Amino acid sequence: MFLTFRWFGADDPVPLAHIRQIPGVRGIVSALYDVPIGEAWPRDNVQRLAASVNDAGLALSVVESIPIHEDIKLGRPTRDRLIDNYAASVRAIGDAGVRVLCYNFMPVFDWTRTDLAMRLSDGSLTLAYDDAALARIDLSRGSGELPGWAHAYTPDELATLLAAYRGVTDEAMWEHLAYFLERVVPAAEEAGVVMALHPDDPPWPIFGLPRIITDAAALERLLRLVDRPANGLTFCTGSLGSRPDNDLPVMARRFAERGRIHFAHCRNVRRTGERRFHEVPHPSTCGDVDMRGVLAALRDAGFAGPARSDHGRMIWGEQGRAGYGLHDRALGATYLLGLWEGLARP
Numbered sequence: 001m002f003l004t005f006r007w008f009g010a011d012d013p014v015p016l017a018h019i020r021q022i023p024g025v026r027g028i029v030s031a032l033y034d035v036p037i038g039e040a041w042p043r044d045n046v047q048r049l050a051a052s053v054n055d056a057g058l059a060l061s062v063v064e065s066i067p068i069h070e071d072i073k074l075g076r077p078t079r080d081r082l083i084d085n086y087a088a089s090v091r092a093i094g095d096a097g098v099r100v101l102c103y104n105f106m107p108v109f110d111w112t113r114t115d116l117a118m119r120l121s122d123g124s125l126t127l128a129y130d131d132a133a134l135a136r137i138d139l140s141r142g143s144g145e146l147p148g149w150a151h152a153y154t155p156d157e158l159a160t161l162l163a164a165y166r167g168v169t170d171e172a173m174w175e176h177l178a179y180f181l182e183r184v185v186p187a188a189e190e191a192g193v194v195m196a197l198h199p200d201d202p203p204w205p206i207f208g209l210p211r212i213i214t215d216a217a218a219l220e221r222l223l224r225l226v227d228r229p230a231n232g233l234t235f236c237t238g239s240l241g242s243r244p245d246n247d248l249p250v251m252a253r254r255f256a257e258r259g260r261i262h263f264a265h266c267r268n269v270r271r272t273g274e275r276r277f278h279e280v281p282h283p284s285t286c287g288d289v290d291m292r293g294v295l296a297a298l299r300d301a302g303f304a305g306p307a308r309s310d311h312g313r314m315i316w317g318e319q320g321r322a323g324y325g326l327h328d329r330a331l332g333a334t335y336l337l338g339l340w341e342g343l344a345r346p
């Protein structure tokens, strides 16, 4: 394992120079944020991003993410051109030296919370999800009421998109994912890139939209769609850990032993009810995720890929992007480094 850190580009309030000072962090996880979804990523822009990271003494290790156009997820006829563009983007990141692509296959919304600033007893602010609170959100006014999605969709856009997904079953989503992977995995192989699908977050349907990447059986099915090493997983302990039926160390062992975990997101959650959880500090003692068990499984399997501390709380008065402040993620990184060092064989 080697440690990485997510960085949102030049607009990120956390500068690369600060990330460089976190012990053990060698890699950056980033993306191009100004390319419209569905268009091919310009090679020069990817090269410039990689160069700016190199100039800071770090390496662009992972691209997270190249978003997948909704027409691909919906299986529309326009998808072939969009998939060609996607493959071109994968080749562009491979040419820039990036070896891992983290992406997801969630319809309409990706990670979703109902509170971006829930106050914990220690005064820190964290991200929280409650299915009952989600049910009270009125999407007829667009995505404005959904925390973190204020400017994403107008009411008309959202209504059209939600209508398009009506009748799209889980099985249809699986078919659309297979169609995509059958065409993109070969391009990734040629480019020297491995694909690392991030589980759905939270891992259950929301707003009636299908969500299929939720548990061990789903991850198994995903790997079989295209049974090649370049079709692999981002093992996100926070996403998978918000379901009590996911045994994370067992899953980590099972998929890492087959060389199919390409990226680890390490985050801890506290489950407080049916489909209700909030994020907590990274150590195992702080929540329901057995982080030591997961890292021991990865260590035993010889995992040598990138890992990062996933979302952190807002602590010490830091202002910034919810889930992506510097301080708590840096604490998480040093915790992961210490765990890994303690687990290493002499």
Ligand SMILES: [Mn+2]
Pocket (backbone or CB within 6 Å): 198, 236, 237, 238, 239, 265, 310
């Ligand atoms: Mn994650």
